[in-house]
Amino acid sequence: MLQAIQQKIDPTAGLPDVKAASEARSLLTVDQVTLRYKTPNLLITATEDVSFSVERSDRFVLLGPSGCGKSTLLKAVGGYMAPVSGSIHINGRPVKKPGADRMMVFQEFDQLLPWKTVLENVMFPLIVARKLPRREAEARAREYIDKVKLTRATDSYPHTLSGGMKQRVAIARGMAMQPDILLMDEPFAALDALTRRQMQDELLQLWEDTRFTVIFVTHSIAEAIKISNRILLLSPHPGRVKAEVINVDRARQDDGSAAALERDIHNLLFSESGHRE
Amino acid sequence: MPSPQIILAADVTTNRQHTNVAEVEQRLGSLELILGISAVRKTVLIIVLAIIWQVYASYLDNPLLFPTLSDTLTTLYDRFVDGTLPSRIWTTLQVLITGYVAGTLLAAILTILAINTRIGTDFLETMTAMFNPLPAISLLPLALIWFGLGASSLVFVLIHSVLWAVALNTHAGFLGVSRTLRMVGGNYGLTGLSYVMRILVPAAFPSILTGLKIGWAFAWRTLIAAELVFGVSSGQGGLGWFIFENRNLLDIPAVFAGLLTVIIIGLIVENLVFQTIERHTIQKWGMKE
Numbered sequence: 083m084l085q086a087i088q089q090k091i092d093p094t095a096g097l098p099d100v101k102a103a104s105e106a107r108s109l110l111t112v113d114q115v116t117l118r119y120k121t122p123n124l125l126i127t128a129t130e131d132v133s134f135s136v137e138r139s140d141r142f143v144l145l146g147p148s149g150c151g152k153s154t155l156l157k158a159v160g161g162y163m164a165p166v167s168g169s170i171h172i173n174g175r176p177v178k179k180p181g182a183d184r185m186m187v188f189q190e191f192d193q194l195l196p197w198k199t200v201l202e203n204v205m206f207p208l209i210v211a212r213k214l215p216r217r218e219a220e221a222r223a224r225e226y227i228d229k230v231k232l233t234r235a236t237d238s239y240p241h242t243l244s245g246g247m248k249q250r251v252a253i254a255r256g257m258a259m260q261p262d263i264l265l266m267d268e269p270f271a272a273l274d275a276l277t278r279r280q281m282q283d284e285l286l287q288l289w290e291d292t293r294f295t296v297i298f299v300t301h302s303i304a305e306a307i308k309i310s311n312r313i314l315l316l317s318p319h320p321g322r323v324k325a326e327v328i329n330v331d332r333a334r335q336d337d338g339s340a341a342a343l344e345r346d347i348h349n350l351l352f353s354e355s356g357h358r359e
Numbered sequence: 360m361p362s363p364q365i366i367l368a369a370d371v372t373t374n375r376q377h378t379n380v381a382e383v384e385q386r387l388g389s390l391e392l393i394l395g396i397s398a399v400r401k402t403v404l405i406i407v408l409a410i411i412w413q414v415y416a417s418y419l420d421n422p423l424l425f426p427t428l429s430d431t432l433t434t435l436y437d438r439f440v441d442g443t444l445p446s447r448i449w450t451t452l453q454v455l456i457t458g459y460v461a462g463t464l465l466a467a468i469l470t471i472l473a474i475n476t477r478i479g480t481d482f483l484e485t486m487t488a489m490f491n492p493l494p495a496i497s498l499l500p501l502a503l504i505w506f507g508l509g510a511s512s513l514v515f516v517l518i519h520s521v522l523w524a525v526a527l528n529t530h531a532g533f534l535g536v537s538r539t540l541r542m543v544g545g546n547y548g549l550t551g552l553s554y555v556m557r558i559l560v561p562a563a564f565p566s567i568l569t570g571l572k573i574g575w576a577f578a579w580r581t582l583i584a585a586e587l588v589f590g591v592s593s594g595q596g597g598l599g600w601f602i603f604e605n606r607n608l609l610d611i612p613a614v615f616a617g618l619l620t621v622i623i624i625g626l627i628v629e630n631l632v633f634q635t636i637e638r639h640t641i642q643k644w645g646m647k648e
Contacts, residue, residue, distance in 0.1 A: 160546070161545075180542070180545040180546050180548070181546075181548055182546065184546075185546060186542065186543070186546050188539050190539040193539045193540070193543055195543070195561070196562075196644045196645060197561040197562075207546075210547050210549060210553075210557070211547045239644055239645055240645070241644065241646075242645065
């Protein structure tokens, strides 16, 4: 059933079918997950029967229009809500509650603790969750603050930083924990367009350095293509897997293949009737 | 067909002199600078009021009704030097601090229970709704029957006046902590008490501080009022009793001196203690402008 819905788009077009990723050694497996949440008078099905798997060093993007349950799905991976049916495993262990092996980066600027400086914000989870000694935590925090180019703001309080700088701190905080997966929930959505571009480039640069695994939620097709190597396309109301795009990193800006892929994905997302937007 | 082109600003404006630099930034006059400080303006206001007081009281020339400022200050000084006022202040503060600390601790326990359990929330909300509108002083007659004519009655009433204000504000503050911050706390694996102390308390600190301030104001007023009415406890009364006693002796300057002391202590706590805490916490953290 699921296989029937799933389509593969290959941006390079020349390659033959690529086999589905091997299930056995996946870092994260999401298996036929249905998520529901309650509002005061409604029970809403956010996603239905969604399956995917994430490999080590993947830059995996969940892409879809609003209402496709991509953020809810990320929260379930984060352990903030339990699936009604299906299962989520990380490293073979079922996900039951939030934990520091899956660090979240949120869209909101208020995700930093306002009563701590940049350095303390990055150090805090290292001390309380990783149980590192202070000195070690500080050394590692400084290293990652340098990586996101915030050395000058190390001792500033979050309220003195710009939106982009705050998101950099959040990314540094997540990466310093060296989690199994970094979960990013539209981290650049609240930034202005110029800063967003810059942040996307910096994120890719960081990935080149450390090859961390990341799941990235976005509703921007262009951002998805720029950042990811794999994209899971979700359809809305309720969220179902519509397609998976692989080898996205082969798409290039200069020969127009990225633009073509963007068009294809756009057509795929908006072709189907019954989409309310 | 013309193609897009980038023209650099540096190529266009070559060495143009800026002549209006001086007009952009100009120093304010020194009088304007001094009047910009609110403390200066307020001090001037107090001095003006003091002069009006002195002049009017001298003109009235009736120390039994309205003593002059200089009489009041002289009495204040005398009573300080002979040790009456300091010992009265000490009595009052002892009771006040006992009640305030106990009330705050109880409020902490109640709100921690309320944030972790639903029955705790229901309990706190019901109790606050019932007891917050009830003036603490109205419980004093009952307290006197239960605990006798001593400091414990006053402490009981003080706890009542502090508890609900602090609990109400703290609980509201906890509920107002953004979902993102709560998720961040969960992400770090913080649960139970460590989650409350490390995430909720600092995040809700503006509300908690407001609660502490309101609690302080309630406690201070309640205590002075209670002492005025039922003041003598264990042989020595506090500030409220000092005022009451001197009215009976028709020593009106001393009554004024007592009132002035109440005002000054209130001012010191509100403006020095709480503002210092505020400056070092929520202002530094950008939680309050």
